[in-house]
Amino acid sequence: MKISADALLFDNDGTLISSLESVHRCWSRWAREYGIPAEEFARVELHGRTASDIIGDLLPAHRVPEARARIDELELEDVPGGGVVALPGTLELLGRIPRDRWAVVTSAIRPLAEARLAAVGITPTLLISADDITRGKPAPEPFLLAADKLGFDPARCVVFEDAPAGLAAGRAAGMRTVALTTTTDPDQLLADVVVKDLSAVSVQATEGGLEITAGE
Known part of the structure; x- marks a missing residue:
């Protein structure tokens, strides 16, 4: 897709x-x-x-x-x-996206999220954590806040999630969703497209934004 x-x-x-x-x-x-x-x-x-x-x-x-x-x-x-590892495709994919066009949106507190990301060499320009919001996933607030801080229309943002609660939050925010089957059975994941992990996703930056290919 x-x-x-x-x-x-x-x-x-x-x-x-x-x-x-x-x-x-x-x-x-x-x-x-x-x-x-x-x-x-x-x-x-x-x-x-x-x-x-x-x-x-x-x-x-x-x-x-x-x-x-x-x-x-x-x-x-x-x-x-130990016990924190980058999932397949993560580092390669993030390396292809302009830094002002992606964010990490997590239910963890900021110090924990930063520590886990740093453990695998990821330093996002924008991180939305549990410390930044009043209502977490499945409420849309975390993703809407990320879109606002990046300066983009929510309808032009794509959410990548492995949990039903996160996908529900993305849908509630009016965003398109890509589900990963890294932790949840595919039949429990409601999304625009379902992939095994980020190794099945590619991104190309264009003058007008980003072109994403996900899945077959």
């Missing part, structure tokens, strides 16, 4: 990088510390959501701020320990 656009907005974990090993290690430790039964913890969706939303499903509201601070601490401490 060919798409003409002005800017590309990338989710981080599961789209540009994989930190699943680190995420599961840290959240499992957090759950043990807070006495969350394994079967209860297993029912909660971790991927593509802010830590505050996840914790809100497990603990009373008055405990969320302190518990959020603890998981942030655990995940930041874990980054140097």
Whole structure:
């Protein structure tokens, strides 16, 4: 599929990088510390959501701020320990896009997102994190803020996501969507086009913007 656009907005974990090993290690430790039964913890969706939303499903509201601070601490401490890698096609694709035409839009806090991106050599000009918004994915606010800061019409932006919540946010923002099957079964991904990872995407900069080829 060919798409003409002005800017590309990338989710981080599961789209540009994989930190699943680190995420599961840290959240499992957090759950043990807070006495969350394994079967209860297993029912909660971790991927593509802010830590505050996840914790809100497990603990009373008055405990969320302190518990959020603890998981942030655990995940930041874990980054140097490994378990963060660039997914196939990520570095090659980003290297072909003008830096003022792409952004990273993540549900993670800024220090954690920056640390994980730096671990694989990515330094985006624009990063939208959980610290910048009031309502996270699946609300459209993160992607709309990214489009506004880049200075492009949302309808001319393309969202790259691996999580249903992120794709829903992109659609709600009026943007076209490309889904990656890196963490989620294809039948759970509603998008304009579905690809295995960013190695199936190519971008060419033109005078009028960007020409994207995704999939076959």
